[in-house]
Amino acid sequence: MRMEAFTVDDIPLVKPGDDIAAMICERAALEDGDVLVIASTIIAKAENELFSLDDITPSDRAIGIGKKDDKDPRLVEAVLDRCSECFVESPVMLVQSDRAHVCINAGVDDSNVENDLLADLPRDADASARSIGERVEEITGCRVAVVVTDTNGRAFRLGQTGVAIGLYHATPIYYWRGTKDLFGYEMQISEEAVADEVAAAANLLMGEGSGGNPVVVVRGIPLFTEEKTSARQLYRPDNMDIIKKALRIFQES
Amino acid sequence: MRMEAFTVDDIPLVKPGDDIAAMICERAALEDGDVLVIASTIIAKAENELFSLDDITPSDRAIGIGKKDDKDPRLVEAVLDRCSECFVESPVMLVQSDRAHVCINAGVDDSNVENDLLADLPRDADASARSIGERVEEITGCRVAVVVTDTNGRAFRLGQTGVAIGLYHATPIYYWRGTKDLFGYEMQISEEAVADEVAAAANLLMGEGSGGNPVVVVRGIPLFTEEKTSARQLYRPDNMDIIKKALRIFQES
Incomplete structure (x- = not known):
């Protein structure tokens, strides 16, 4: 074979x-x-x-997680917006994504996209x-x-x-x-x-x-x-x- | 490529x-x-x-897990013998195997071996x-x-x-x-x-x-x-x- x-x-x-x-x-x-x-x-x-972090206002929870994880709180907010459950917040966010399954950062990808845009799943x-x-x-x-x-x-x-x-x-x-x-x-x-x-x-x-x-x-x-x-x-x-x-x-x- | x-x-x-x-x-x-x-x-x-279940005497713990999991208690004993930690006992045994890493049944394989022998990792x-x-x-x-x-x-x-x-x-x-x-x-x-x-x-x-x-x-x-x-x-x-x-x-x- x-x-x-x-x-x-x-x-x-x-x-x-x-x-x-x-x-x-x-x-x-x-x-x-x-x-x-x-x-x-x-x-x-x-x-x-695609979406821009500039359009996101982080919640207090996102600001808190961002401090713990040393991560942009707007990105944290984007992840929280895209999941139904967060299993682990720190050191990485392991979540039940709305669009796929359990994954890190709800699958949001900040590489290989132009103009400061991030790619969703x-x-x-x-x-x-x-x-x-x-x-x-x-x-x-x-x-x-x-x-x-x-x-x-x-x-x-x-x-x-x-x-x-x-x-x-x-x-x-x-x-x-x-x-x-x-x-x-x-x-x-x-x-x-x-x-x-x-x-x-x-x-x-x-x-x-x-x-x-x-x-x-x-x-x-x-x-x-x-x-x-x-x-x-x-x-x-x-x-x-x-x-x-x-x-x-x-x-x- | x-x-x-x-x-x-x-x-x-x-x-x-x-x-x-x-x-x-x-x-x-x-x-x-x-x-x-x-x-x-x-x-x-x-x-x-390779090893045979006939050579294994199950412990009380193995008998208990065997009842819960509907599994031969001698096989359970073999798994317990081959792991340093058991993370999940039931419905399957998820263990830290001595020979590999975290896996089900410590990697013991009861298929494709002759004469009622089981294969270890x-x-x-x-x-x-x-x-x-x-x-x-x-x-x-x-x-x-x-x-x-x-x-x-x-x-x-x-x-x-x-x-x-x-x-x-x-x-x-x-x-x-x-x-x-x-x-x-x-x-x-x-x-x-x-x-x-x-x-x-x-x-x-x-x-x-x-x-x-x-x-x-x-x-x-x-x-x-x-x-x-x-x-x-x-x-x-x-x-x-x-x-x-x-x-x-x-x-x-």
Whole structure:
């Protein structure tokens, strides 16, 4: 089995209203079953999900957290505005983002945006993935899967990895259910977060900063599915999440 | 930029004492800079890190947890024996393993082992990676990186992904330190867990069960480093780990 992944080179700076699907199709020869992995930042720019700190008046709470975290209180206010729950305030803000899932700073990105603007996450990254995927199909006639990515830190481990926050025709989790193991025993159910693994693989090629490549094509793995899928299928339900429970009790203590 | 990953096919069932490096070199044409990604299970088998539940007498604590979790109390005892701290007992055992890091069941694997034996994690997966890497260099003359993998669940997200638990000449984390972003601003430090991303990418091809491929070669990314590296560089230090602190307080509550 062989997989390849390659960057779609020379994507220009994305501006509000840009047609990302067309930009990709002009620069890559796509095939049926390809997985298009797209960094959420360029989608946020195309969708004009940008804002300026100058328009934000920080609350007392934001000023307090800003002092503790040595962070601009207007940025803190922006994060508080974009989350339904703040699990950790300091030294970093770990929150339940309104637009994705649990992440640092509600996914607000202050790099690679012009004119002192900050990029939000896309409002609905599944919808962004669908819109780009359908447009790619329209232009090329190819059936593709789309994975919109962000980078997230992890519990217990250092560093960030690429994760999926929006899916279109991409399998989120593969269930090794009732498969036989090498000795014929039925395996216990095992769930592989394949969409996140694809996001991680693509992130190896995306890089950051001025040399960054926001679009990667992954070819050779059966991630494409005819089914309607959503990145929300990757999010652990609140009532099954022991770590969230522990963080809530920790915050009260 | 282009990366490829392919399975090393037809690796036979591994038995204690087997020379995994030779098995790989007979079946793949390796090149300088290749990353060999190897599932920890076959290393544990080659290193004879197998045990039988029949040799274990469960403690009262293990019997209690076994009842709560509907799990063989001898398996629970084996997990307790292999960890320095148990963060969550039920519905699954999330522990600080003696051999790797925080994981479910201390990494004990009850699939794909013969004769009712269970596989431990390798005793020192960095040492296993080094031993295989040096032997590959001896056989082929190629300088390769080696990543030994396990699969781990994640906080907040469903499903498991491949992670690195042993490294040889493989960069654990890439630091985007002081890089300029697209607009010339200096980026804040950002840490990318590249070894885990490679483990995740390879896990897409490894599969599970009888069709599993325990060895994958990843080519085209600059993971190889001349430096001595360790998977421990990926583990968040205890005193920096808010989630561990929260889990300890939660357990006492």
